Amino acid sequence: MPCLLGIDNGLTVTKAVVFDETGAVLSVARRRIPQIMTKARHVERDMAGLWAATAEAISDAIAESGRPASEIAAVAATAHGDGLYLLDRDGNPLGHGILSLDSRAGDIVAHWDGDGTAEAALALSGQRPHASAPASLLAHIREHEPERFGAIGTAFACKDWLRYCLTGTIGTDLTEASTSFTEVASQAYAPDILELYGLGALSGALPEVALPDAVIGGVTPQAAALTGLVAGTPVVAGLHDVTASSLGIGGYGVGQVAVVAGTYSINETVSTRPVVDARWFCRNGLRFGEWNNMAISPASAANYDWFLDRLCKSDQKAAEVEGASIHERLGREIGEAIERPSTVLFHPYLFGSPHGSTASAGFLGLRGWHGRADMLRAVIEGIAFNHRVHVGDLRQGFEMKTAKLTGGISRNPLFAQLFADVLGMTVTVTDTEEAAAWGAALCAGSGIGLFSSPTNDPRDLASVGHDYHPDPVRQKALDERYGLHSDLAKALAPLWPRIEAFSSEGAE
Known part of the structure; x- marks a missing residue:
C-alpha cells in the first residue's frame, strides 16, 4: 500500500512524517535546528545545516515506519512562511536563511508606511509589507549588504530550499509566491511590484510558480543517498505552512476559520473573491x-511556553523525574483558577502584537495574593483574546460559522473550551497528528492521483473531531474581560513607545 512523506520545517524543529494512505501516522522523526542571532533583531539559520538535519529526519522516519522506502509514493514539504532564503547564480546558498521571527527590516517598513509604499502594496498585492516579508528583507539587504544583494540569483522560501535539495529544481508554489510579489486579482507575479519596493534589479530572481500539488521533479540520486528515499520518487511543489496546517485539520474552506495557536496567532479563512x-x-x-x-501576529502559545521555561523550570524537572506531564499538572491548577474570580489580565505581546512593534507584554490587576495559577489563567486568556482580535477582524469581511483549532494547547480540553467561549462559536479540535505535515502529504497524494484534490481528505473528519460549544455564562463573563483587555491596549498605546525607549539600544 502506498505511503506519503510530509516534511514540516518550523522555526526551531524540522520533522519528517510518514503517513499511510488513510492519513494514519506511521512514524515521526525530528531534528532541532539552531537559530543564529548574531545581532539584535536578526534571526537566521544555516541552510546547509537545515538540509542535513532534514535528510537525517527523513532517513529516521523511513527506518521507523516499518515500510520500505519503495512504498513512499510521493513527497511534499511545508515550512515556515515569509522570511527569506537566497541562492547565488550558481545555485549555492547565499548567506544564512532568514526566519519569519526576524525584524531587522522594521525601519524599512516604517519608511514605507510613511511614504505611501505600504498603501500601494496593499492595493496591488492584497497586503501591507511587514518586517519579515521577503520584500522588506530584500530591501534591507539592498541597503546594508549591497555585495550580497548584487549576487542574488534566486529569492525563495524555506520549503523551496528543501524542494531544491530533494530534486535540484528551483521554484515555488502558488501560496508562497503571494507573500510579497503577486497581484491580488490575477494571483500571478505583478510586473511592476519589484519596482514599487526598489527591487527592480531582481526581476530574474523570482522562481517559477506551480500549484501546491503539481509534481515538479523526482528525488535525485544524491538526495536519495542522504535520505534513504528511492531516487525518482515524485516530489510536489508543497505549500506555505499556514495553509498546510489549515488543510491538515480540515479547516481549509469557505464559511469556517482555521485557528492555529502556535508561535504565531494564525487565523485564516478562504474566500472565492479577493477582499483586501x-x-x-x-x-x-x-x-x-x-x-x-x-x-496573524506573533502573540500566541509562545507566551505559555515562555512562562513555563522562565518561571516553572523546577516543576518541569520534577515532572520529568516523575515521568509526569507538567502540562497536566498546570492544567489542573489553571482549571481551579478559572472557577474563582480574578482581576489578573495579561497582554501576550512578548514577541510581537497586532498593535505595532513597540507593544510589549504585561500583567495587570496582579495582587500579592495571586499565585502562579492565576497568572497562567491570565496568559491563556490573553492568548485566546489575541486570537479573538484577529477573528473579529475577519468576521467583518467574511461570514464564518465554525472554527477549527490546532496547536499544542488545543490538546487540552480546558483550553479548547476557553477558545469556544472567547470566540463565541463552536470550535472543533480534530484528532490530527502533525497537521502541517499531513497538509503537505495531502498535496503529495493529490499530485500522484491518490486523492482527487488536496482537500479530499480520506479521513472521516466528523469522527476524528471533538466539538466545543460556547457556554453562555462563561461567554458573557469573558466578553467583559475581553472588553477590558482591548480598552487597556488602547490606553497603553501611547505609553508602549515610551517604555521601549528605556531599552539601552533604543528600539532593540
Whole structure:
C-alpha cells in the first residue's frame, strides 16, 4: 500500500512524517535546528545545516515506519512562511536563511508606511509589507549588504530550499509566491511590484510558480543517498505552512476559520473573491480563484511556553523525574483558577502584537495574593483574546460559522473550551497528528492521483473531531474581560513607545 512523506520545517524543529494512505501516522522523526542571532533583531539559520538535519529526519522516519522506502509514493514539504532564503547564480546558498521571527527590516517598513509604499502594496498585492516579508528583507539587504544583494540569483522560501535539495529544481508554489510579489486579482507575479519596493534589479530572481500539488521533479540520486528515499520518487511543489496546517485539520474552506495557536496567532479563512483590508493578508489559496485571508501576529502559545521555561523550570524537572506531564499538572491548577474570580489580565505581546512593534507584554490587576495559577489563567486568556482580535477582524469581511483549532494547547480540553467561549462559536479540535505535515502529504497524494484534490481528505473528519460549544455564562463573563483587555491596549498605546525607549539600544 502506498505511503506519503510530509516534511514540516518550523522555526526551531524540522520533522519528517510518514503517513499511510488513510492519513494514519506511521512514524515521526525530528531534528532541532539552531537559530543564529548574531545581532539584535536578526534571526537566521544555516541552510546547509537545515538540509542535513532534514535528510537525517527523513532517513529516521523511513527506518521507523516499518515500510520500505519503495512504498513512499510521493513527497511534499511545508515550512515556515515569509522570511527569506537566497541562492547565488550558481545555485549555492547565499548567506544564512532568514526566519519569519526576524525584524531587522522594521525601519524599512516604517519608511514605507510613511511614504505611501505600504498603501500601494496593499492595493496591488492584497497586503501591507511587514518586517519579515521577503520584500522588506530584500530591501534591507539592498541597503546594508549591497555585495550580497548584487549576487542574488534566486529569492525563495524555506520549503523551496528543501524542494531544491530533494530534486535540484528551483521554484515555488502558488501560496508562497503571494507573500510579497503577486497581484491580488490575477494571483500571478505583478510586473511592476519589484519596482514599487526598489527591487527592480531582481526581476530574474523570482522562481517559477506551480500549484501546491503539481509534481515538479523526482528525488535525485544524491538526495536519495542522504535520505534513504528511492531516487525518482515524485516530489510536489508543497505549500506555505499556514495553509498546510489549515488543510491538515480540515479547516481549509469557505464559511469556517482555521485557528492555529502556535508561535504565531494564525487565523485564516478562504474566500472565492479577493477582499483586501489592512487587517489581514489576502493571499493565494490552493487554486486560482481561491484566496486565503490570514490575520496573524506573533502573540500566541509562545507566551505559555515562555512562562513555563522562565518561571516553572523546577516543576518541569520534577515532572520529568516523575515521568509526569507538567502540562497536566498546570492544567489542573489553571482549571481551579478559572472557577474563582480574578482581576489578573495579561497582554501576550512578548514577541510581537497586532498593535505595532513597540507593544510589549504585561500583567495587570496582579495582587500579592495571586499565585502562579492565576497568572497562567491570565496568559491563556490573553492568548485566546489575541486570537479573538484577529477573528473579529475577519468576521467583518467574511461570514464564518465554525472554527477549527490546532496547536499544542488545543490538546487540552480546558483550553479548547476557553477558545469556544472567547470566540463565541463552536470550535472543533480534530484528532490530527502533525497537521502541517499531513497538509503537505495531502498535496503529495493529490499530485500522484491518490486523492482527487488536496482537500479530499480520506479521513472521516466528523469522527476524528471533538466539538466545543460556547457556554453562555462563561461567554458573557469573558466578553467583559475581553472588553477590558482591548480598552487597556488602547490606553497603553501611547505609553508602549515610551517604555521601549528605556531599552539601552533604543528600539532593540
